[in-house]
Each structure stands twice: as structure tokens, then as C-alpha cells.
Amino acid sequence: MISIKDVHKSFSNNNVLQGVNMEIAKGESMVIIGGSGTGKSVLLKCILGLENPDSGKITVGGKETNRGDRDVFLARFGMLFQNAALFDSLSVWQNVAFRLMRGPNKISKNDARDIAIEKLRRVGLKPEVSDKFPAELSGGMQKRVGLARAIAAEPEIIFFDEPTTGLDPIMSGVINELIREIVVEMGATALTITHDMSSVHSIADKVTMLHDGQVQWSGNIRELDNSGNPYLEQFINGHANGPIEAVR
Amino acid sequence: MYRFLGSIGFSVLAFCTTIGRITLFASGAISHIFRPPFYGRETLAQFMQIGFYSLPVVGLTALFTGAALALQIYSGGARFSAESVVPSIVAIGMVRELGPVLGGLMVAGRVSSSIAAELGTMRVTEQIDALVTLSTNPIKYLVAPRLLAATFAMPILVAVGDTIGILGGYLVGTGRLGFNSTNYLKNTIDFMEIGDVTSGLAKAAVFGFIIALMGCYHGYNSGRGAQGVGRATINAVVSASVMILAANYILTEVFF
Numbered sequence: 249m250i251s252i253k254d255v256h257k258s259f260s261n262n263n264v265l266q267g268v269n270m271e272i273a274k275g276e277s278m279v280i281i282g283g284s285g286t287g288k289s290v291l292l293k294c295i296l297g298l299e300n301p302d303s304g305k306i307t308v309g310g311k312e313t314n315r316g317d318r319d320v321f322l323a324r325f326g327m328l329f330q331n332a333a334l335f336d337s338l339s340v341w342q343n344v345a346f347r348l349m350r351g352p353n354k355i356s357k358n359d360a361r362d363i364a365i366e367k368l369r370r371v372g373l374k375p376e377v378s379d380k381f382p383a384e385l386s387g388g389m390q391k392r393v394g395l396a397r398a399i400a401a402e403p404e405i406i407f408f409d410e411p412t413t414g415l416d417p418i419m420s421g422v423i424n425e426l427i428r429e430i431v432v433e434m435g436a437t438a439l440t441i442t443h444d445m446s447s448v449h450s451i452a453d454k455v456t457m458l459h460d461g462q463v464q465w466s467g468n469i470r471e472l473d474n475s476g477n478p479y480l481e482q483f484i485n486g487h488a489n490g491p492i493e494a495v496r
Numbered sequence: 497m498y499r500f501l502g503s504i505g506f507s508v509l510a511f512c513t514t515i516g517r518i519t520l521f522a523s524g525a526i527s528h529i530f531r532p533p534f535y536g537r538e539t540l541a542q543f544m545q546i547g548f549y550s551l552p553v554v555g556l557t558a559l560f561t562g563a564a565l566a567l568q569i570y571s572g573g574a575r576f577s578a579e580s581v582v583p584s585i586v587a588i589g590m591v592r593e594l595g596p597v598l599g600g601l602m603v604a605g606r607v608s609s610s611i612a613a614e615l616g617t618m619r620v621t622e623q624i625d626a627l628v629t630l631s632t633n634p635i636k637y638l639v640a641p642r643l644l645a646a647t648f649a650m651p652i653l654v655a656v657g658d659t660i661g662i663l664g665g666y667l668v669g670t671g672r673l674g675f676n677s678t679n680y681l682k683n684t685i686d687f688m689e690i691g692d693v694t695s696g697l698a699k700a701a702v703f704g705f706i707i708a709l710m711g712c713y714h715g716y717n718s719g720r721g722a723q724g725v726g727r728a729t730i731n732a733v734v735s736a737s738v739m740i741l742a743a744n745y746i747l748t749e750v751f752f
């Protein structure tokens with residue numbers, strides 16, 4: 249479904265991605281892990297065409313991402329940004345219903361509002377929040393509104409950038425289950441970035457670890473705990489000593 | 497010597513690059529104004545924001561400018577006993593020059609900065625990226641409505657400002673300088689030509705476009721962080737003000 253071949257990306261002299269290769273099959277839930285600042289978010293933005301890779305090729309369903317009709321291409325995607333990126337001039341429900349009320353398949357305001365409230369319920373938010381503005385919500389609530397917005401139009405491919413950071417353990421569990429449901433029931437392809445190992449176990453079919461601008465390890469979730477890869481083992485167990493430098 | 501020449505060359509190139517970027521940005525935005533989907537609601541909201549809420553600033557600026565103008569022309573006219581020109585010169589000066597230029601500069605301060613700060617914040621907090629992922633073209637959704645609204649709001653603002661400016665002159669003329677009220681009004685109207693008004697309003701439309709364009713361009717391309725937004729805001733106000741003054745000279749040559 250999504251194929252990433254030898255992608256490089258640098259910002260001035262900061263070489264963030266240095267030849268990333270990755271394949272994500274249709275209907276699969278892929279989780280990307282890796283240290284802070286290794287370019288996980290940048291990789292997602294490259295797939296969506298929000299950043300242009302310096303070299304390499306990214307295709308979705310066989311088509312190159314930065315060619316052809318962008319609107320049609322992007323209509324297949326939903327994205328939860330790491331910092332939610334809610335529109336602060338619009339109320340919560342208008343944020344969630346943003347795509348539903350625009351474009352060729354737009355629906356009426358009342359229907360859109362009903363769907364928005366239903367999606368908010370699925371991420372554990374009460375209907376009362378729907379008329380508030382993003383600035384009036386806590387960080388974790390904003391994150392969940394962002395999640396509701398990403399899934400509102402039921403896209404076939406969904407990216408979640410750290411869906412559970414800033415959430416309490418119970419809410420994290422709810423969100424993990426929701427993501428799993430979306431993959432299993434709606435048959436969506438999901439690409440999730442997370443630092444939360446319990447999320448990894450409940451969401452992933454496959455796991456990829458990024459380090460130093462490249463894929464260090466990639467494999468099935470069942471192989472995660474006895475991979476024999478020193479990078480991966482250090483990361484999973486959270487050790488300060490190992491091949492990954494932890495500057496202190 | 498080489499370094500000196502080099503730095504000149506570098507600045508010239510940077511200047512040309514910026515001009516080119518702004519031109520591309522503007523032509524892209526204008527083409528979106530004429531292609532569906534149209535964002536009428538956003539345009540109307542911007543029209544209120546840019547036009548209606550700028551009325552107090554523009555009105556007060558015009559009132560005091562008209563009043564001061566009347567005093568200055570009176571003292572200048574008195575030197576060759578031509579005090580009677582006060583009403584007509586106040587009116588022509590306001591309508592042709594001071595109304596659009598001062599109104600433009602004041603609105604540049606108010607509106608360019610707020611557009612740049614708003615779009616800059618949206619850029620920095622990834623809201624512009626989020627728009628793209630929701631299949632909404634940010635140029636069409638954010639930039640085109642602001643350009644359209646400012647271009648139509650400015651002439652209306654300036655027309656109101658002109659009227660208030662003439663009123664300022666009238667108040668000083670009749671209250672302090674001893675003009676007869678009827679004569680003052682008659683003089684104001686008799687010597688004014690329709691071209692004076694339309695040239696001033698045409699200037700205002702151009703200034704409105706410049707104000708929104710500079711706000712949008714700098715905000716849209718804002719650097720990272722709060723500092724980036726701050727710099728975008730400054731650049732928007734400064735470049736809008738300078739461009740208004742430059743455009744004013746060129747347009748005055750054209751209309752003269």
C-alpha cells in the first residue's frame with residue numbers, strides 16, 4: 249500500500265532521514281518507534297507531501313505522492329498531528345466536522361454535527377465539549393479532538409503521531425482499543441508513532457524502529473521481545489547503557 | 497573590494513528573489529479568487545474584521561488630519577491673502593492624498609500585523625499543514641478571502657474617512673477660523689471633481705490589496721517559533737507601509 253524507498257531528508261546540515269526503506273501493506277497496523285528527534289514525524293510529513301524528501305521515492309497504492317491531483321490523494325488520508333494542530337478559530341465540533349462540511353461529498357451542517365459528536369464520544373469526550381474552543385481544553389482533550397478529526401471522514405489510511413502522549417492510563421487504553429478497532433472493523437491502514445510500549449503491544453501488527461536516520465529493525469509484533477537486536481532491546485527496556493547514546 | 501561587490505550582488509539577488517516569490521504568491525492567490533470552491537462566509541468574516549473594526553482608527557485619523565490641515569492651509573493662505581481656499585484645499589487634499597495614504601498606513605499597522613500574526617501562528621502550530629491534510633488548499637481558504645475582503649473594504653473605509661476628514665476641517669474652519677458654515681460647504685462641493693474622489697478610492701483599493709498581501713505572505717512563510725511569528729509581523733507592517741508609499745507615488749503619477 250505504502251512503499252518508501254531510500255528516502256533522504258535534511259534540514260540545512262541536520263541529516264534527519266538517511267535512506268529509509270519501509271513497506272506497509274493494506275489493512276495493516278504499523279507502529280514506528282525510535283528516540284526523540286530521529287525523524288519519525290518528518291517521515292509522516294514526507295509521505296503526506298507536507299515536506300519534500302531530498303531524494304528517494306514514496307508511493308501510495310503504486311502512485312507517487314507528489315504527482316497528480318493532491319485533493320484526491322489527500323482525501324484518502326487522516327492525520328493526527330503530534331500537537332493536535334486544531335484550528336483555534338473554530339469550535340471543537342467544527343474542527344471534527346471540518347472535512348465533512350467541505351468538498352464534493354459534503355453533508356449538511358446538522359448531520360456533520362451529529363457525526364462529530366458521535367466521533368467525540370468514541371474518543372471519550374462528552375457532547376458538552378463540542379461547542380467549546382480548542383484553547384479551553386486540556387492538552388489531552390485537544391489530542392483526542394485531533395484524533396476524532398482524523399477519523400471523522402473514515403479515511404482508508406490513518407496516521408497517528410503519538411496518540412496517547414499526555415493521556416492518563418485509562419484513556420490511553422481506550423484510545424489504543426479505538427485504533428485497533430478502526431484497523432480491524434473499518435479495514436483501514438494505520439501508521440502510528442508512539443513511545444508507549446503498552447500501546448505498541450495493543451496496536452501493532454508490525455513494528456519498525458528508526459535510529460540515526462535509518463530503519464534499525466523491522467518485524468512482526470511477536471518477534472519484538474526476542475529480536476536479538478541490541479538497539480531495539482535497549483529501547484524497549486529503557487536502559488541508559490547500550491548502542492544508543494544517551495547524553496547526560 | 498570583492499567582498500563589498502559580492503555583498504551588493506547578494507542583496508540585489510535576495511531582493512529579486514523576494515519580489516519573484518511575492519509575485520508568484522499573489523498570482524496564485526488571485527487565481528484562487530476566481531476558481532471554486534468559494535469561501536463566502538470566510539470572506540464576509542474578513543470583511544467585517546478588516547473593514548468594520550478599522551472604522552474607529554481610520555475615522556479618528558481622518559478627523560484630526562482634516563482639522564490640522566485646515567489650520568495649516570489657513571496660515572499658509574493668509575500670507576497671500578487667500579484664506580478662502582481653505583475649504584476646497586482641505587477637501588481635495590483629503591480625498592486625493594491624505595485620506596487614502598494615512599488611512600492605508602493606519603490599516604497597515606492594524607490589519608497587516610494581525611493577519612501576519614494569525615497566519616504565522618497557524619503555520620507554527622501546524623494548522624496550515626492540518627488544512628492540507630483535510631483536502632483544503634490553505635491559499636484558497638486563508639489567503640484569497642483576506643485579499644478579496646481588504647481590496648473591497650479599503651475604498652469604503654477611505655470614503656468614510658474622507659467624509660470625516662472634511663468634517664474635521666469644517667469644524668475648525670467654522671469654529672476657530674470664522675468661516676461661514678454655508679459658504680464653507682458650498683466651497684467644498686463646488687471645487688471638487690469626480691476624478692478627485694475616484695482616484696483616491698482606486699488608490700485605496702490598491703493599498704487594501706497590498707496590506708492583505710503583505711500580511712498573508714509574511715505570515716504564511718513565517719519562521720519557526722514565537723520569534724518567527726514576531727519577525728513575520730514586523731516584516732508585514734514595514735513592507736506594507738513602504739509599498740503603500742511607493743505605490744502612492746506611482747499611482748499619483750498615473751492619475752495626474
Ligand SMILES: Nc1ncnc2c1ncn2[C@@H]1O[C@H](COP(=O)(O)OP(=O)(O)OP(=O)(O)O)[C@@H](O)[C@H]1O
Binds near residue numbers: 291
Ligand atoms: N521544519 C523543520 N525545519 C528544521 N528542522 C526540522 C524541521 N522539522 C523537523 N526538524 C528536525 O528534524 C529532526 C526530527 O524531527 P521530528 O519531529 O521528526 O522528530 P521525532 O522523531 O518526531 O521526535 P519526537 O519523538 O520527539 O516527536 C529534529 O532534529 C528536528 O529539529
Ligand SMILES: [Mg+2]
Binds near residue numbers: 288290409
Ligand atoms: Mg514527533
